[in-house]
Amino acid sequence: MLEISNLCRRFDGRLVLQSISLCLEPGEYVAIVGESGVGKSTLLNLIAGLDRPDRGRLVLDGEDYARLDEDALTRLRRDKLGFVFQAFHILPHLTLRQNVALPLWLKGQGGRRAERQADSLLEAVGLGDRAESWPHELSGGEMQRVAIARALVHRPRLILADEPTGNLDPANAARVLKLLGERIRDSGAMGILVTHSPEAAKGTDRVLQLTPEGLHA
Numbered sequence: 001m002l003e004i005s006n007l008c009r010r011f012d013g014r015l016v017l018q019s020i021s022l023c024l025e026p027g028e029y030v031a032i033v034g035e036s037g038v039g040k041s042t043l044l045n046l047i048a049g050l051d052r053p054d055r056g057r058l059v060l061d062g063e064d065y066a067r068l069d070e071d072a073l074t075r076l077r078r079d080k081l082g083f084v085f086q087a088f089h090i091l092p093h094l095t096l097r098q099n100v101a102l103p104l105w106l107k108g109q110g111g112r113r114a115e116r117q118a119d120s121l122l123e124a125v126g127l128g129d130r131a132e133s134w135p136h137e138l139s140g141g142e143m144q145r146v147a148i149a150r151a152l153v154h155r156p157r158l159i160l161a162d163e164p165t166g167n168l169d170p171a172n173a174a175r176v177l178k179l180l181g182e183r184i185r186d187s188g189a190m191g192i193l194v195t196h197s198p199e200a201a202k203g204t205d206r207v208l209q210l211t212p213e214g215l216h217a
């Protein structure tokens with residue numbers, strides 16, 4: 001379970017997020033929408049443990065990770081979170097299979113099994129025949145699909161996606177959105193999708209609006 005309460009974040013004295021609260025049950029998938037600049041990416045970065053709140057609690061499965069030291073936070077991110085962010089962070093010197101298998105290696109799961117899992121995720125995002133390709137051989141949308149495969153391969157507890165279909169054509173966007181929804185619901189994970197796309201938001205369980213006053217249905 002994810003319990004976010006009274007989260008606040010200021011930049012240079014300016015309050016960007018104030019008193020944000022949200023509860024997610026296992027298997028639940030929500031979309032966060034809102035006007036440009038309202039703080040959606042800021043909120044997602046806080047939930048991802050990539051930035052620290054000035055105030056508030058972020059509790060995942062009973063542990064308040066807003067208070068963890070850097071090492072413990074890195075471990076929590078590696079083991080429990082999956083990210084699909086706008087910057088892909090695909091490593092150029094690894095093949096697609098190796099890029100997707102990376103979260104498994106970091107958890108100490110190597111060998112053929114990790115490669116098979118990576119291949120099955122590449123298949124699911126429509127890149128099954130590209131496992132041996134290198135990142136520089138890919139289009140922007142293909143890179144985005146690799147990033148999605150990598151975010152899901154280690155079956156994270158919490159999946160965070162920031163405009164995951166931004167670079168994709170309608171057919172691949174639909175494929176990726178379906179995969180995200182299925183993975184979250186089937187594995188009892190939790191998912192948060194930040195999007196401007198009504199189509200993408202429609203596939204989630206509930207849509208929350210972020211406004212300067214807070215987060216509401």
Ligand SMILES: Nc1ncnc2c1ncn2[C@@H]1O[C@H](COP(=O)(O)OP(=O)(O)OP(=O)(O)O)[C@@H](O)[C@H]1O
Pocket residue numbers: 011012016034035036037038039040041042043
């Ligand atoms: N590191 C930072 N330092 C200072 N201000 C920041 C920082 N990060 C974000 N902001 C400010 O916080 C506000 C919210 O930004 P954020 O990127 O979270 O908005 P958003 O809702 O995701 O926007 P968009 O839909 O355009 O991507 C903006 O006014 C932005 O300028």
